[in-house]
Amino acid sequence: MxxxxxxxxxxxxxxxxxxxxxxxxxxxxxxxxxxxxxxxxxxxxxxxxxxxxxxxxxxxxxxxxxxxxxxxxxxxxxxxxxxxxxxxxxxxxxxxxxxxxxxxxxxxxxxLPKGTFVKLQPHSTDFLDISNPRAVLETTLRNFSCLTVGDTIPINYNNKKYFIDIVEAKPGAAISVIETDCNVDFAPPLDYVEPVRQPPQQAAPMAADGPAAGAGAGPSGAGGAGGGAAAEEAPPEEPQFFAFAGTGRRLDGKPAGESRPVAIPAAAVGTASRPATGAGPGSGAASAAGSVGSAAGDAGASGSAPKRPGKVFGGNRLQAKLAEKGAPGAGGAGSGAAARPPAPPKKEEPKKEEEEEEDKWKAFTGKGYTLKG
Known part of the structure; x- marks a missing residue:
């Protein structure tokens, strides 16, 4: 029938x-x-x-x-x-x-012609979780003799069934998969959702500098916006020069004392090294005369001050003794300072250990002998 x-x-x-x-x-x-x-x-x-x-x-x-x-x-x-x-x-x-x-x-x-290419589309993304989907697919297709575009074939793996659509096939809509070398491609699963791409975060624009903002704002904005921005900025720190900031060494090999650097503003160093601008020739001569006078006064003051007796050899010993006893002969050296008021007495500083050791030791204090006998 x-x-x-x-x-x-x-x-x-x-x-x-x-x-x-x-x-x-x-x-x-x-x-x-x-x-x-x-x-x-x-x-x-x-x-x-x-x-x-x-x-x-x-x-x-x-x-x-x-x-x-x-x-x-x-x-x-x-x-x-x-x-x-x-x-x-x-x-x-x-x-x-x-x-x-x-x-x-x-x-x-x-x-049917022998297939050379086939494109498959899984129904769910669970198929992508298989460790080697191509090997599973190759094993499953051994039980198939042909594939037709538009069909949905099942794949059983690990006690679970996956459904796959035949999306495309070459060289025809229906192909034979028996004893043929067929390339396989996968399309995104039907329930696949494209992840949302977040735009990259843009960095915050940098604030414009005060002078540039004032210059771009025109004549009226140059005095307003630019001046306000300049007033908000903190004044830069004045550079300083540190005097005696190095390390010192003594000739006798003993440890030197701790150095204490003195901070001197760089502006003060520059003005001290340069003469004042706008001064005429008279001011330069006056300053030179003043410096000479002060130097002479310092020399007279140092000459009138009594010298501390020390290790003297020769004629200086007599002057040292006269200075100690206040002999009238010693006044000749300090006569130039008689017109000046007497200098205040200097406080004797405590002798250091090194000076005490020097005072204890005296040169040529032993017993001498002559060649005449």
């Missing part, structure tokens, strides 16, 4: 093309659940006899069509053990064709 061939009679050649109609049922009716992992169907034994008479090329591929809904796909054949007038196919294939149990489908022999 359902078996027909190209021209329409039983046993007709039909130009070597097999065509037949069968009622479809899922492979679970044959108690062969492993067939769900591929795209192969079960045909009745009579279909094998008719295919042998038509000399159909291997592998045997068929086009399965649901003429009621205008859906079609391609598949291979696994065994010829189905009941007459029935075809058993995987349940996922029936879902793609929108078939129910017992619906009529039309089978037609087909010749």
């Amino acid at each position: 359902f078996g027909m061939f190209g021209g329409g009679g039983y046993g007709g050649g039909g130009g070597g093309r097999f065509e037949a109609s069968y009622r479809c049922y899922p492979v679970s009716f044959l108690d062969k659940p492993e067939a769900e992992r591929g795209d192969k169907i079960f045909l009745p034994p009579s279909a094998l006899d008719r295919l042998a008479q038509l000399h159909i090329d291997y592998p045997m591929l068929f086009q399965v069509e649901n003429r009621r809904d205008g859906r079609s796909t391609h598949c291979g054949v696994l065994e010829f053990v189905a009941d007459e007038g029935m075809v058993y196919m995987p349940y996922w294939m029936m879902q793609n064709l929108l078939l129910q149990e017992g619906d009529v489908v039309a089978l037609r022999s087909a010749t």
